[in-house]
Amino acid sequence: MDNYRLGIFYGLGAYLLWGVLPIYWKLLQHVEAMEILANRFLWSAVFVFLLLLATGKLNIFMQETKAIFSTKKTACCMVLAAIMISFNWGIFIWAVEAGRIVETSMGYYISPLMNVLFGVVFLRERLAKLQIAAVSCAAVGIGVIIVHNGGLPWVALTLPLTFAFYGLLKKIIIAQPMTSILLETLLISPLAAGYLYYLSINEGTVYQSCDMNTLLLLAGAGAVTATPMLLFTACARKLPLNIVGFLQYISPSISLMIGVLIYGEPFTGTTATAFGCIWAGLALFIWSQIRR
Template sequence: MNKKSSLRGYLYVFQAFAMWGVLAIYWKTLKHIPSWELLSHRVIWSFIILSVITFFFQKDNILTIWKNKKDRYTLLVSSVLIGINWGVFIYAVNANRIVEASLGYYITPLVNIFLGIVFLKEKLSPIKTVALILAVTAVLFLAIQAGKPPLISLLLAFSFGIYGLIKKTTTVDTLPSLAFETTALLPIALGYQIFLFSNGSNHMLNTDIQSLLMLLGTGIITILPLYWFMKGAKKISLISVGFFQYTAPTIMLLIGIFIYDEPFNLNEALAFGIIWLAIILYVVSLINDKPKPEK
C-alpha cells in the first residue's frame, strides 16, 4: 500500500472520529426537542438514506440478510443495542452529561476485552489484564464517590461493546447491516412520530427552519462518519485505528468541560487519569499483538 493511500486512510479515520466527537454540539443545539423524538428522527432519516444507497449499490446483500435466518435474528438484536446506544447518547448530551458519555466511549475498548474473555474465551496478556483492572478500579471509584454507578457510561460502553461482539458473528457488510437495523427500528420510530402528531406535540412542524433542517440532517450525520470510517479502516492498520478511536471521547470531554461548563472535579479527574493509563496499556498491547513479519 502506497503512502498516498495510507495518508487518505488516516484522514478518513480521523474525520470519522472527529465528527463523532463534535456531534455532541449538534445534538445539544436540538436540546429543545425531547431525546426520544430526536432518536426517532435519526432512525427515520438514516433509514431513508441507507435504503436508497443499498437499493442502488448493495441490493443483493440486503436480500441475503432476509434469506439467512441467523443473520436476520442476529441483526434484530443488534438493532436494539444500537438504538439504545443512540438514545442514551442523545439523552446524555441534552442532560448536561457529556463528560459521563465520553467516559463510556473511553472504556468501550476495555469492555470489549472483558466481553472477549466471557463470550469468546479469549486469553488475556499481562498488559491487558492490568488495563482491565485499572478500568474496573476507575468505574468503582466513580461509583463510590457519586453513591451510584455511572449508568450512562456503562450503558454506552456495554451497548456498543455487545453490539460489536454480535456483529462479529455476521458476515454482512456495514451499510447493509445498518440498513437492516434501521428498518427493524423504523416501526417504533414511525409509531412514536404518529403519536406525537396525534396529540400535537411533534416539533417538526412547530420549530424554526434551522432546527427543521438539522432534524432532516440526522440521517446524514449518522451515515457520513460511518462511510469515512469504512473507507479509512481499509487503508490503515488496526493499531492506527486503535489510536484514532480515542479522538471522539477526547473531543466530547473537552466540549463538555470547556464549552458547556460541565463539572469536572478532582475525583473525576483522578478516575479519568486511571482510565487514560489503562488506555495507554491497551494501545501498547495492540502494538505487542501485531503479527511479526516472517524471516
Template sequence: MRAQQASAAQVGIICAIAAYTMWGIAPIYFKQLTVLPAAEILMHRVIWSVLVLVGLIAGLKQWAKVAAALRNKKVMQVLFVAGILLGANWLLFIWAVNNDHILDASLGYYINPLINVFLGRLFLGERLRTFQRVAVVLAIVGVAILIFSYGRVPWIALILAGSFSIYGILRKQVAVDSLPGLFIETLMLSPLAIGYWLLFGSEYSNLFNNDASLNMLILAAGVVTTAPLLCFTAAARRIMYSTLGFLQYIGPTLMFVLAVYLYDEPLDEARLITFGFVWLALAVFSVDSLIAYKKQRKALRASVQAAKSISETQTS
C-alpha cells in the same frame, strides 16, 4: 505498489480522523435540538437515516448484499437484536448530551475498548495478555473510585460502553457489511420510530409548524448518522486495525474537551482521578496492542521468508 499502498494508507488515516472527529463533535449538533425530547430526536435519526441509506446503497449498488441478508433468518435475528441495542445506545447518548452528561458519555467511549476485551474473554473465549489484564484492572479501579466518591454507579458510561460492545460482538457473528447491516437495523427500527411519531410526537413533530432552521437540523440527523460511518468504513479498508484503534480515542477526547471547556460540566477531583486511571489503562492497552502487532508482523515475515526458502530449495 508501495506508492499505492502509502497513498491508500494516507486516505485511510484522513477518513479515520474525519469519522472520529464527527463522532466527537456530535454533541454540538444534538445540543441544538434540546427543544425536542431525546426519544423524538432518535425517531428522526432512525427515519432520516433510512432514507439516506437507501440512496447510498442504491448509489454503491449494494442491494444484492441487503437481499442476501434478508433471506438469512439467523442473520436477521442477530441484526434485530443488534438494532435494538444500537437504538438504545443512540437514545441514551442523546439524552446524556442534552442533560449535561457529556463527561459520562466521554468516559463510556473511553472504556469501550477495554470492555470489548473483557467481553471477548467472557463470551468468545479470547485469552487476555498480561498488559490487557492490567489495563482492565486499572479501568475497574478508576470506576470504583467514582462509585465510592459519589455513592453511585456511573451507569451512563457503563451502559453506553456495554451496549456498544455487545453490539460489536453481535455484528462480528454475521457476515454483513457495515452499510447494508446498518440499513437493515434502522429499517427494523423504523416502525417503532413511525409509531412514536404518530402517537407521541411533540408539537415539533409536524415539520410544517417549524421554522426552516429547525427543520434543517432535524433532516440533518440522517447525514449525522451515516457520514462518520462511511468515513469509518473507508478507513477500515485502507489502514491497519491497530492504527484505527489508536485513532478511536479522538472521539471521547473531543467530547471531554467540549464538556469541560464549552459546556462547563463540573470536573471534580474524584471524576478527574477516574479519568486518570482510565487514561493510564488505555496507555497500557495501546502499548500492549503495539507490541502484539509488531510480534505478529515479525512472525508473518518469518513465515513468508521460510516459505520462500522452501520454494527455492524445491525449485533447485
C-alpha cells in the same frame, strides 16, 4: 503511501465528526431526546437509501438482505444489533441533552476495554498480563465514582456495553456497511414512525411547531449518522488495526473538551481520578497491542 494517507484522512474525518456530535444534538436541545432518536432512525434510512440508489448498489443491498434473513441466526442477530444501536444512540442523545457529555466521553474511553472483556466472556479469548492490568485500572476508575457518588456511572457503562454487544453481533453478520446501516434503521423505523404518530395525536410533534432550522437539523440527522460510519469503514480498509485503534481516542477526547470548555460541565477531583485510572488502563492496553 497514498492509501495510507487517504486512510488517515478518512479516519480523522470519522473521529472528528463523532467527537463534535454532541454540539449537533445540543442544537436540538429543545426537542425531546426520544423524538430526536425517532427522527435519527427515519432520516438515516432515507439518507442511506438515497446513497445506495445514487451509487447503484441497491441490488447488493437486496442480495445481502436476502442472505441475512435466510437463516434464523443471522436474522436474530440483525434484529438484536438494531435494538442495541437504538439503545446506544438514545442514551447518548439523552446524556448530551442532560449535560452529561463528560460521562459519555468516559464511556467511549472504556469502550475498547469493554471489547477486551467481551472477547474473554463470549469468544473465550485469553488476556495477556498487561490487558488484565488495563481492565483492572478501568474497574478501579469506575469504583472511585461508585464510592464517591454512591451509585454506578450508568451512562459511562451502558454506552460501551451496548456498543460491545452491537460489535459482537455484527461479527456474525456478513454485509457491507451501507446494507447494515439501512437494515438496522429500517427495522426500527416502524417503531420510530409509530412513536411520532402517537405524539402527533397527543402531545404534538416538533414538526407541528418547529422553525425551519429545527426541521433542517432533524433531517440532517441521517447524514451526521451515516457519514462518519462510512468514513470509518473506508479508513479501516486502508489502515492497520493498530493505527485505527489509536485514532479512536480522538472522538472522546474532543467530546471531553467540548463538555468541559464549551458547556461548562464539572470536572471534579473525583472525575479526574476516575479518568486517570481509565487513561492508565488505556495506556497499558495500547502498550500490550504494540508489544504484540
